[in-house]
Amino acid sequence: MQIKIVKMAIKNFKGIKDLEINFDGKNMNIYGDNATGKTTIFDAFLWVLFDKNSAGKSEFGWKPFSLDGTQIHFLESTVELVLEIDENRKSFKKTAVEKWVKKRGNTEQVYEGNETNYWIDEVPTKASEFSRYIDNIMQEQKFKMITNPLFFNAQMTADEQRTVLSSIAELNNISDEQIMKENEEFTALCEKLNGRSVNDYMKIVKETIKKLNEEIKSIPVRIDELNETMIIVDERELKAANDTINACEIQKNLVTKIIGDIKERRLKNEEIIASLAQKQREIEDLKALIYDEANNEILEKRKQLVSEISKLDVEIQERTIKIQMLKDSLQEKERKLQEYRDEFDAESKKVFKDENNYICPVCNREYEESTKSQMLLESKNKFEAQKADKLGWINGKGRLVADFVKTSKANIETEEKEFNDAQEKLQSLKIELENLKIQDVNYENDRRYIELNHEIEELKVKVDSIVVESVSQEEERLKEIDGKINDAKQVLMKKESQITVENRIEKLKNDERNLAIQIQEQEYLRDCIEEFTKNKITLLETKINENFELVKFKLFENQINGGVKDVCYATVDGVPYSDLNSAMKINAGLDVIRTLMRFYNVQAPIFIDNKETINNLIDIDTQIISLIVSNDKKLRMEVM
Secondary structure, three states: OEEEEEEEEEEEEOOEEEEEEEOOOOOEEEEEOOOOOHHHHHHHHHHHHHOOOOOOOOOOOOOOEOOOOOEOOOOEEEEEEEEEEOOEEEEEEEEEEEEEEOOOOOOOOEEEEEEEEEEEOOEEEOHHHHHHHHHHHOOHHHHHHHHOOOHHHHHOOHHHHHHHHHHHOOHHHOOHHHHHHOOHHHHHHHHHHOOOOHHHHHHHHHHHHHHHHHHHHHHHHHHHHHHHHOOOOOHHHHHHHHHHHHHHHHHHHHHHHHHHHHHHHHHHHHHHHHHHHHHHHHHHHHHHHHHHHHOHHHHHHHHHHHHHHHHHHHHHHHHHHHHHHHHHHHHHHHHHHHHHHHHHHHHHOOOOOOOOOOEOOOOOOEOOHHHHHHHHHHHHHHHHHHHHHHHHHHHHHHHHHHHHHHHHHHHHHHHHHHHHHHHHHHHHHHHHHHHOOOOOOOHHHOHHHHHHHHHHHHHHHHHHOOOOOOOHHHHHHHHHHHHHHHHHHHHHHHHHHHHHHHHHHHHHHHHHHHHHHHHHHHHHHHHHHHHHHHHHHHHHHHHHHOOOOOOEEEEEEEOOOOOEEEEEEEEEOOEEHHHOOHHHHHHHHHHHHHHHHHHHOOEOOEEEEOHHHOOOOOOOOOOEEEEEEOOOOOOEEEEO
16 A cells, blocks of 8 residues: 655644645655744644644644744634545545633633544544544554654554564564474473463563572571470480389289279178168058058048048038128119119109190290190190109019019028038038047068068168278379379370471471472573573564664663563664664664565655754655755745
């Protein structure tokens, strides 16, 4: 793909008020004194495409300023660019204008940012669509790499440069495993990687060496600590302790047997005492049985009498309560009967009273005598009828209560008679119970009692002959023996502890030897990786630098500790890029661009600032826009 600038129009952008440049796809020299706007043309070119200036900054002063240094407001900044892309012309336009808003309640307008608009071939386009269209032509970073000689070496990071250079030299197709397999020296290292990168494995090896060194350094200290805590037991002390234990064990067995024999005799004596107590309980039970057998009929009769007396006591209590309840009810009914009698007398004494109103409620005149007589007769008859009904109702109620009173009195009389009968019967039973006397019993006449008592006497003789034996003396002797055994065992434990510590020390020494071997193995791998890295560096730098004529890239630097550090910077004749003069920096950048154009198969216009410092510009087949410092107070363009 070939890209050329055909035309560029700039209005109100930085220090340029209005400028139109016709490149016609050809090389052009732009002359002018400092601050006349040469770099502004390059800034405008990148601003319309990527919203950034030639230094790669999105935040920069693109708005115009007056001579006194104040910003000029209410102007529309515009850049229009016409490119020829593979002989097809495309126009790109971008405008930016300040937004001023008058808010409610304020008389002055307030600045609220900028409004940006885009066009492609004069068609209004959204910002996202505009950026996507430019990106489809060429990505921003690639475009800057091939249009600005200073961009790759001065503005890109070392990692970014490495990525691009690796792609150019097709280093991504060269794996570490491939390099290792071609050299038998690195075969063991290749087997160790197990899918990891050499750098990652180097980190593992270094970390392993660090840990192993830390561990091996701690072993002598741990051995010293164990030696300080170890107690040495000599063979004479150990033999004496074993002899003491053997002798004490024999004594302990003898004393233990004596204690066992005493406890066995004490157990038999306790069984005799327990048997005597059991027989004594049995004879008491037998005496109770003999007593019951001798007085069985009397006891049964007494039991019957007690039961009957108990029942009569309950019956008398119940009848006492019932009689009281009947009397309470009778008293209430007699009171009620008296109320009915008083009410009947009061009703009988009532006489008729004429309470008629003989005035007509309609005409308000007195009724005639015949009507008045009729009314009086009806009132009197009604009074007599109501009185008779009331007396009849009272009399009926009174008779019912009188019948209940009569019945209650009869019931009370019956209950009191039965209560008295029960009292008499209870007294009779109590007298009968007192007359039933218990017979005395002679237990010596019972064969069972005689035999059981004989057994008890024999057990008493045995119990009286028991001699109380104590095991306290033997137990104290046993404690002394155990104390001696424990003291001797302490010596054995010290010896066991000594052996354990010695074994631990020996293990630590073995660990120390194994760690030393492991460290040696890891250090060999580390040296192998470093040697591999040096070989790889030579290969990588050779393959990358084959693509350039002027510059050579330095990708690695040897460290004081023998390691290798990743870097990436261009050199010319061994001089680092940062130390080159301005002219050589531009030629170095052009050499990089020339390679990048071949790799990306793209030709694009190159802006060379301070071209006047370069006497011999390297040959490059693309459109060149040279920005040259001169005495011209206004920009002067010259098509080449």
